[in-house]
Amino acid sequence: MEEVERVEEVEEQRDDREEEKVEEEEPDKSFEELGLDSRLIRALSKKGIEKPTLIQQTAIPYILQGKDVVARAKTGSGKTLAYLLPLLQKLFSVSGSKKKLAPSAFVLVPSRELCQQVYTEVASLIELCRVQLKAVQLTSSMPASEMRNALAGLPEILVTTPACIPKCFADGVLDPAAISDSLDILVLDEADLLLSYGYEDNLRSVTSIVPRRCQCLLMSATTSSDVEKLKKLILHNPVVLTLQEGADKEEPVPSNVQQFWISCSAQDKLLHILALLKLEVVQKKILIFINTIDMGFKLKLFLEKFGIKSAILNGELPQNSRLHILEQFNAGLFDYLIATDDNNQTKEKEEAKGEDNKENKKNKRRGKPKLDAEFGVVRGIDFKKVHTVINYDMPQSVTGYIHRIGRTGRAYSSGSSVSLVSPDEMEGFEEIKSFLAGEEDKNSDIITPFPLLTENAVESLRYRAEDVAKSVTKVAVRESRAQDLRNEIINSEKLKSHFEANPRDLDLLKHDKLLSKTAPAPHLRDIPEYLVDPKTQEASKMVKLARAAMGNNSRRSGARNNSNKKRSRKGGDPLKTFNVNVKT
Numbered sequence: 001m002e003e004v005e006r007v008e009e010v011e012e013q014r015d016d017r018e019e020e021k022v023e024e025e026e027p028d029k030s031f032e033e034l035g036l037d038s039r040l041i042r043a044l045s046k047k048g049i050e051k052p053t054l055i056q057q058t059a060i061p062y063i064l065q066g067k068d069v070v071a072r073a074k075t076g077s078g079k080t081l082a083y084l085l086p087l088l089q090k091l092f093s094v095s096g097s098k099k100k101l102a103p104s105a106f107v108l109v110p111s112r113e114l115c116q117q118v119y120t121e122v123a124s125l126i127e128l129c130r131v132q133l134k135a136v137q138l139t140s141s142m143p144a145s146e147m148r149n150a151l152a153g154l155p156e157i158l159v160t161t162p163a164c165i166p167k168c169f170a171d172g173v174l175d176p177a178a179i180s181d182s183l184d185i186l187v188l189d190e191a192d193l194l195l196s197y198g199y200e201d202n203l204r205s206v207t208s209i210v211p212r213r214c215q216c217l218l219m220s221a222t223t224s225s226d227v228e229k230l231k232k233l234i235l236h237n238p239v240v241l242t243l244q245e246g247a248d249k250e251e252p253v254p255s256n257v258q259q260f261w262i263s264c265s266a267q268d269k270l271l272h273i274l275a276l277l278k279l280e281v282v283q284k285k286i287l288i289f290i291n292t293i294d295m296g297f298k299l300k301l302f303l304e305k306f307g308i309k310s311a312i313l314n315g316e317l318p319q320n321s322r323l324h325i326l327e328q329f330n331a332g333l334f335d336y337l338i339a340t341d342d343n344n345q346t347k348e349k350e351e352a353k354g355e356d357n358k359e360n361k362k363n364k365r366r367g368k369p370k371l372d373a374e375f376g377v378v379r380g381i382d383f384k385k386v387h388t389v390i391n392y393d394m395p396q397s398v399t400g401y402i403h404r405i406g407r408t409g410r411a412y413s414s415g416s417s418v419s420l421v422s423p424d425e426m427e428g429f430e431e432i433k434s435f436l437a438g439e440e441d442k443n444s445d446i447i448t449p450f451p452l453l454t455e456n457a458v459e460s461l462r463y464r465a466e467d468v469a470k471s472v473t474k475v476a477v478r479e480s481r482a483q484d485l486r487n488e489i490i491n492s493e494k495l496k497s498h499f500e501a502n503p504r505d506l507d508l509l510k511h512d513k514l515l516s517k518t519a520p521a522p523h524l525r526d527i528p529e530y531l532v533d534p535k536t537q538e539a540s541k542m543v544k545l546a547r548a549a550m551g552n553n554s555r556r557s558g559a560r561n562n563s564n565k566k567r568s569r570k571g572g573d574p575l576k577t578f579n580v581n582v583k584t
């Protein structure tokens, strides 16, 4: 049973009023009962959203009342709509009134990918509601002229990153005085990440012009000192909503995500991922996290040799390509996405941020691509229908783990995760485990050994895996990284104009194309039956059955096969029902 706890917070508020204190209760309300406008309810229904999630049930009434709100709820719990719906409703009533010289609502997010995601969501709601409101997104990479054009239609809603606002001031695109006059609602989404992305100074320059009457909303997946800092910087006597599940005090990973791990040496990780994918004991779609861009290419090339096509996502790719890859993956055009998240790129990102940084200048001279300082592949991005998250490399922090795992099991769906843990990563892994177990129950196993892969099954692939791994040399990795970047830069230019003309066309590019110069050898494509351990064969059959029952058995099911949608989703998850010993 889920419950919501409202926490009292009275320290160092910006005004003297007592913070809202509310009795605990178990809400189970419809969108109508929350007081939402019928246009919004119809729009949600068209999107297939009928019932509010818990954070939406709790936050929407407070936001509609005009309160400042701090909402902390797990990844995938529906925080975006929790603030967008009441925000739009408030703007319905002001639309058509006195024209303002700056937007009425700012939504600040930590990355461009999130900017695009939130913008798409708000724009589609506006369209479905058929109201006279306009939303725009601005990112730092846009030239001033483009920003000016975007703002020329006097939009009510601006979705952007904190770094972009001072740039708009400097370029004369936004006027601080007009903002002070116009701003009614400020949202800091993924607040736990805003400061860690290095936006503190940018945020300070924004908050200095936020008028006292402005309603401020702060949404986050985890608590951290950064959230506390932001709360004190921006909010006025907020209602603090902390969504919890059951009696467990801290359970930041949704309970509909089953978490597994496999112990293996660093060298054997390629072998294990091959076994997981090739023997089909994990459900597609699959998001694989690695810590470095080179490792991503190594993995892609390795999998290609076995006929497994995957796409790559990292901060080095041009923004259009990144957005397009996300869009294609979400539409179900490919099943495997290898993502380098931001944890290990912090150093590289620092370089990317500091324009005067010597190293950066050197890189420019050498033609080394610059990483996008506003890139954030994992955090907050709504990957659709991801069934499995694989940590090929372990993340470097507990927060990193939570955000990665949170890419599956979104809203009411379920998912699983498999972490490959080498002896070097064991200490960090233990830290993650004990954090998830909570203070009281350090020994409870929230992350359990992966049950569907026997040692025999893995060993049967060893010879092939090791042989192929040798052929994926450093030179091959370097060449394919450069080639991929070149392709994407060319495609990115094409994409830009193409998207302007055909915003819905997804088939221009195939991001999971082969990078290897030679086609996969036929004998590596299919694993002969005699090599596969019978228990693993059985597990694989069950995973396939479960996938079929979930309407996810065709490669392009997400994009093309809507008729499957209505089939039962309770097809039985073999990870819940199947039991084999890990060691045989």
Ligand SMILES: Nc1ncnc2c1ncn2[C@@H]1O[C@H](COP(=O)(O)OP(=O)(O)OP(=O)(O)O)[C@@H](O)[C@H]1O
Binding pocket: 048, 049, 050, 051, 052, 053, 056, 073, 074, 075, 076, 077, 078, 079, 080, 081, 220, 221, 379, 380, 381, 382, 406, 410, 411, 412
């Ligand atoms: N009431 C609902 N019913 C069904 N699906 C919903 C509902 N609300 C939101 N969703 C869907 O759930 C998914 C996750 O929502 P959202 O991205 O807002 O999560 P989040 O809490 O912001 O997660 P994160 O912290 O990872 O950013 C989205 O695809 C969204 O469309």
